[in-house]
Amino acid sequence: METIGPDVIDVWSWKLDMPPPDLGASTEFLSADERARASRFVYDRDRYRFVAARSGLRLILAGYLGLSPQSISFDYGANGKPSVAACGACSIRFNLSHSADLAVLAISDRYELGIDIEEIRFLKEDIAKWFFSRREYETLRSLPADCYLDGFYRCWTRKEAFIKAHGAGLSLPLDSFDVAFDKAGESRLERLEGDPDPSGHWIVLDLATPVNFAGAVVAATGGHDVRLRYRDDDFGQMVSLASTI
Incomplete structure (x- = not known):
């Protein structure tokens, strides 16, 4: 697992308006439940953005955890906050937000957080x-x-x-x-x-x-x-790494 440490919170951002070929590949990373949720969107743009947000989340978490994106499963607390399920001693915390065509993800291995x-x-x-x-x-x-x-x-x-x-x-x-x-x-x-x-x-x-x-x-x-460490430039590298796991 990639260590972040006590002094920084990693922040990733990526665009959600992906062209159809990228969308098709990204759908492969989703769980059956996520693919079902995607299929229920009435408008194509909303469906594409949902797939891009969830696949981006999985790709980035996979890089920290040393797992394949599709193997990650999530638990949801009593109030809906997600966490990585059945991850042994994993202490990774994350939070995802998106608006319009932009997604942002905050990750820490120490602190509860929100973005x-x-x-x-x-x-x-x-x-x-x-x-x-x-x-x-x-x-x-x-x-x-x-x-x-x-x-x-x-x-x-x-x-x-x-x-x-x-x-x-x-x-x-x-x-x-x-x-x-x-x-x-x-x-x-x-x-x-x-x-x-x-x-x-x-x-x-x-x-x-x-x-x-x-x-x-x-x-x-x-x-x-703590300070924010922006990882925008690493997103392409993370995608390439995840495809080899």
């Missing part, structure tokens, strides 16, 4: 009122008009990444925690009900994204500083 990426689009309604905490909503409303959209997506992706890292899913009330997202301040978890020192337990990191996306990574590092 989120979102394509920035115009907001048709004030959804922050329903999904942000009171403090977050007030902070967002205080921003200049030309900073509102950027602030919304910074907050949204950090909240989503934290929910995924926490593992409680939708059972975690969205107003039970606050994330900082003012550009003038540090990225951090400011409040979590029941935790007197949330910023000492959780780290919030901004994800480097294309200009029309926003993203974040959250990890339970217990106060240990």
Whole structure:
């Protein structure tokens, strides 16, 4: 198994709009359940992107685990968070997110984590009122008009990444925690009900994204500083390696 270590979280990204020949080869890596899920998509584009996301996930995990992509199986916790099933002493943690034609994957062998990426689009309604905490909503409303959209997506992706890292899913009330997202301040978890020192337990990191996306990574590092190590350039090499396993 490839070791990552305590100081970094690996981040991979890849495009989901694959041409049909690549799609056909990628389908070979999927489980029967995943192929069944793919077949249920009404629109071709959604099906292609699902296959590209799941096959990319399997290819990358295979490189870390020394397994073939198709041999990996997943367990899902009570709230739907996936983990690698029946992997002996494996301690690999991962989280996948995708939006539009872009997928991102965060991997650690130490920390529970979550990642989120979102394509920035115009907001048709004030959804922050329903999904942000009171403090977050007030902070967002205080921003200049030309900073509102950027602030919304910074907050949204950090909240989503934290929910995924926490593992409680939708059972975690969205107003039970606050994330900082003012550009003038540090990225951090400011409040979590029941935790007197949330910023000492959780780290919030901004994800480097294309200009029309926003993203974040959250990890339970217990106060240990970590950085993101971007592996984009290694994706082609990982695909070639997986095909030989």
